[in-house]
Amino acid sequence: MPSSKKERALNGFEMHMISEALKMYQDQQCKSIRDIERSGKNPLMTEGFIIMEVEQLKEKLRDL
Secondary structure, rough: OOOOOOOOOOHHHHHHHHHHHHHHHHHHHHHHHHHHOOOOOOOOOOOOHHHHHHHHHHHHHHHH
């Protein structure tokens, strides 16, 4: 008998791990961008872009 409640693709622990990994990725990328800018070079992406993309990905994960 099909369940009326949709089962989540990921459990809470898995979601937490992925969320923490995305935060680490975002922090590392933003630091790298700041380092590039401090050296007088132009990075390919901005911190705002990285933050926006990570937030969109977190939103997609919540919808799974």
